[in-house]
Amino acid sequence: xxxxxxxxxxxxxxxxxxxxxxxxxxxxxxxxxxxxxxxxxxxxxxxxxxxxxxxxxxxxxxxxxxxxxxxxxxxxxxxxxxxxxxxxxxxxxxx
Numbered sequence: 001x002x003x004x005x006x007x008x009x010x011x012x013x014x015x016x017x018x019x020x021x022x023x024x025x026x027x028x029x030x031x032x033x034x035x036x037x038x039x040x041x042x043x044x045x046x047x048x049x050x051x052x053x054x055x056x057x058x059x060x061x062x063x064x065x066x067x068x069x070x071x072x073x074x075x076x077x078x079x080x081x082x083x084x085x086x087x088x089x090x091x092x093x094x095x
Contacts, residue, residue, distance in 0.1 A: 006060070006061060007058035007059060007060055007061060008039070008058070008059045008061055008073075009056050009057075009058060010026075010056065010057055010058070010059055010075065011054055011055070011056050012024070012026065012046050012054065012055045012056075012057070012077075013053060013054050014048050014052065014053050014054065014055075014084075015053075016085075017083065018048070018050065018051050018052065018053055019050060019051075019083075020050050020082065020083040021047070021048060021049055021050050021082075021083065022047075022048045022080070022081060022082065022083040022084035023045050023046065023047050023048070023079075023080070023081035023082075023084060024045070024046050024077050024078070024079065024080045024081065024084050024086060025043070025044070025045050025046075025077070025078045025079040026042070026043065026044060026045075026046055026057070026075060026076065026077055026078075027041075027042070027043040027075075027076050027078070028041050028042045028043070028059055028073045028074065028075055028076075029041070029073065029074045029076065030073065030074065031071070031072030031073050031074045032070075032071045032072045033068075033071030033072055033073050036062075037062065037064055038061070038062055038064065038068060038071050039059055039060060039061055039062055039071070039073055040059070040060040040062060042057065042058070042059045042060070044057065045079075048084075059073060
């Protein structure tokens with residue numbers, strides 16, 4: 001994704017039972033991309049409605065006028081609410 005793209009779209013996928021609503025907190029952190037230089041840190045709570053299996057949120061990409069190549073950010077999920085659990089895997093979305 002180029003720096004001029006504005007945002008990287010991160011998709012959280014919910015698996016298992018989807019009969020009730022669920023929440024989970026997400027936070028981005030540096031992979032090869034650096035917050036404040038390559039992207040803007042994003043932290044919030046994802047709220048899945050009953051039956052919802054995917055949720056998309058944006059991570060703003062910063063245009064620093066320097067060709068960077070591929071950069072990654074880490075995604076950490078924490079504090080799962082009712083009807084939710086998290087795995088120990090960390091996602092590494094590529095920008």
